[in-house]
Amino acid sequence: MGATPEVAVIDDLIRQRLDELLPAKIEEKLKEIQESKTPSMAIIATKGTLDWAYPPFILASTAAALGWDVSIFFTFYGLNLVKKDVSDLKVSPLGNPGMPMKMPFGPDWFKGINWNIPNIVQAGIPGFESVATTLMQQTIKNNGVASIAELRELSREAGVKFIVCQMTVELFGFSQEDFVDDMEYVGAASFLPVAQTADVCLFI
Amino acid sequence: MNFDKELDARGLNCPLPILRAKKALAEMTSGQVLRIIATDPGSVKDFQAFAKQTGNELLSSAENNKEFEFYIKRK
Numbered sequence: 001m002g003a004t005p006e007v008a009v010i011d012d013l014i015r016q017r018l019d020e021l022l023p024a025k026i027e028e029k030l031k032e033i034q035e036s037k038t039p040s041m042a043i044i045a046t047k048g049t050l051d052w053a054y055p056p057f058i059l060a061s062t063a064a065a066l067g068w069d070v071s072i073f074f075t076f077y078g079l080n081l082v083k084k085d086v087s088d089l090k091v092s093p094l095g096n097p098g099m100p101m102k103m104p105f106g107p108d109w110f111k112g113i114n115w116n117i118p119n120i121v122q123a124g125i126p127g128f129e130s131v132a133t134t135l136m137q138q139t140i141k142n143n144g145v146a147s148i149a150e151l152r153e154l155s156r157e158a159g160v161k162f163i164v165c166q167m168t169v170e171l172f173g174f175s176q177e178d179f180v181d182d183m184e185y186v187g188a189a190s191f192l193p194v195a196q197t198a199d200v201c202l203f204i
Numbered sequence: 205m206n207f208d209k210e211l212d213a214r215g216l217n218c219p220l221p222i223l224r225a226k227k228a229l230a231e232m233t234s235g236q237v238l239r240i241i242a243t244d245p246g247s248v249k250d251f252q253a254f255a256k257q258t259g260n261e262l263l264s265s266a267e268n269n270k271e272f273e274f275y276i277k278r279k
Contacts, residue, residue, distance in 0.1 A: 058218070058219050061219060061223055062219040062222060062223070065219070065222050065223050065225075065226035065258075066253075066254065066257040066258060067257065067258055143217050144215040144216045144217040144243075144244075145217045145220075146216075146220050154223050158223075
């Protein structure tokens with residue numbers, strides 16, 4: 001059934017008018033939806049060294065301060081970050097050519113030197129890791145950077161959800177008593193839906 | 205400028221000034237003003253972003269002698 005010429009003209013006019021009005025309307029609606037939605041972030045924390053403990057907790061605590069909903073899924077070596085005591089986290093310069101080796105004490109010219117010690121030498125010196133860890137802890141302190149324990153506490157206070165991968169807890173022979181309280185022990189199937197709806201999802 | 209509470213964030217580095225400010229604001233009432241002094245150069249942009257995201261108003265942001273001074277009005 002064909003439209004009469006008059007109807008076709010009206011249809012054309014409506015189409016034209018809608019093309020003019022819709023983009024602005026859609027933009028306005030989208031903005032409204034975006035502004036009313038609480039942003040969310042899901043982090044997967046997989047590293048267990050002192051240096052790599054920072055990114056998840058810095059981002060989580062800051063996002064929570066901005067009013068975001070935040071969850072961290074701790075798995076594999078990331079489990080080290082939820083142990084009751086995190087003061088024994090270590091940093092290894094071994095196999096990490098990106099890490100500057102600088103001294104946290106002495107005059108400025110001395111602190112500025114980058115001690116370019118070959119990896120193979122580092123590997124052969126007993127206790128090198130402990131020395132590097134001590135130096136890094138001192139550098140962190142000197143720079144007014146928070147400790148991991150402090151950032152973790154601030155994250156928890158701000159309502160960051162801690163989710164733990166149950167499989168890796170068993171795999172590495174941990175028990176729930178080794179970790180801080182009030183965490184959820186789940187599998188991948190429980191975490192993925194959280195990640196799915198998050199605006200920001202990071203694998204660290 | 206008048207303020208109701210002061211936060212000394214000198215010597216603190218990212219993200220501590222923001223986290224401390226958030227905590228301080230949480231203990232204040234709507235319309236009260238928080239004064240923050242910081243030495244972290246990154247805090248200038250960070251407090252702008254913080255204000256924009258949280259709806260607390262950044263009344264002023266100034267630098268003098270390598271110190272940064274912010275006034276934030278609680279939402």
